Amino acid sequence: MxxxxxxxxxxxxxxxxxxxxxxxxxxxxxxxxxxxxxxxxxxxNPEQLFAAGYAACFHSALQLVARQAKADIGESSVGARVSIINDGQGGFGLEVGLEVVIPTLSHHEATALAEKADKVCPYSNATRGNLDVTITVTDD
Structure with a gap:
């Protein structure tokens, strides 16, 4: 590549x-x-940088898939919460919670776009299988 x-x-x-x-x-x-x-x-700290980067990257991916679907996501936002966790083996890991807010769409439509964004987002693809990422879709 x-x-x-x-x-x-x-x-x-x-x-x-x-x-x-x-x-x-x-x-x-x-x-x-x-x-x-x-x-x-x-x-x-590095976790703040990772959270900001992941939120921005996922939001860009969300905007891309919304344009492709001709969906108006209006004043959407993506928040990222990054936590350092004990891996139980003497080391540490990360877990991420993403909150996707799309007030202009139904929950079903917003969830479908978030799932598509997760497939194209470089951060999601890099972390998949390496750390727990939870995506929550809300309208507020």
Whole structure:
């Protein structure tokens, strides 16, 4: 397969308590472990970045499948909740909850679009089978 888009980022310093920067310099931020993990919580953490990326990516996929279906999804939104979990084997994993809000469609129509979006979203395809992702569709 040929790459359609590639980007790069580098983390420096002390990982969760360091900094991260993209190769084009558009994103540059201080990282800090969240208070729940014993950190200061006064910076961005990787799970926040993952949640923002997944929400935006899934929303773009939702807009794509809606255009293909000629469906008006109006002021739709996608929220992502990312949790660090103990994997029971001395390590950690992630679980994700996505909330898809499409107030302009029936629950059935919105759910069908969310299911289609899940099949084309690069984040969904990358995480499928690797972590638990729950998709909830609401109208508010």
């Amino acid at each position: 040929n790459a359609i888009y590639t980007t790069e980022a580098v983390s420096t310093g002390a990982g969760r308590n360091g900094s991260a920067r993209t190769d084009d310099g558009r994103l540059e931020l201080r990282l800090a472990a969240p208070k729940a993990l014993g950190g200061s919580g006064d910076g961005t």
